[in-house]
Amino acid sequence: MVQKFKDLVQYAAIAAPVYAQDIKLIPNDSNWNNLTKLTFGGIISGAISLVMLVVALVFFFILIWGGLKWVMSEGDQKAVEAARAQITNALIGLAIVFAAFAIMKLIETVFGIQLLSGFKVPSFQ
Numbered sequence: 001m002v003q004k005f006k007d008l009v010q011y012a013a014i015a016a017p018v019y020a021q022d023i024k025l026i027p028n029d030s031n032w033n034n035l036t037k038l039t040f041g042g043i044i045s046g047a048i049s050l051v052m053l054v055v056a057l058v059f060f061f062i063l064i065w066g067g068l069k070w071v072m073s074e075g076d077q078k079a080v081e082a083a084r085a086q087i088t089n090a091l092i093g094l095a096i097v098f099a100a101f102a103i104m105k106l107i108e109t110v111f112g113i114q115l116l117s118g119f120k121v122p123s124f125q
Contacts, residue, residue, distance in 0.1 A: 048116065059093040059094045062086065104116055
């Protein structure tokens with residue numbers, strides 16, 4: 001049974017059309033300029049920014065979910081208390097994330113260290 005399936009997959013792979021794209025992998029190409037300027041500090045900075053953004057989004061959605069749970073509690077006191085606790089915890093988490101961001105910006109200003117140099121706030125421009 002396994003051999004028949006393996007043969008079938010091999011025949012399908014042989015018969016499948018393959019389309020190739022002309023990809024230039026020349027390091028001096030303009031597409032690779034930003035990659036050649038990448039440093040270890042830049043990677044760490046990007047990782048910190050990404051983690052802070054993801055954590056802030058997670059706490060925001062937990063806050064929204066807690067609000068929805070409160071609305072859908074239908075007056076049940078235990079469900080309201082659980083939703084209120086979830087909203088409180090989400091607000092505390094958001095406050096911690098924003099305080100960490102502010103502390104990192106303060107460290108950048110006071111010591112001249114670029115911790116979040118790769119962080120850019122998205123805009124509609």
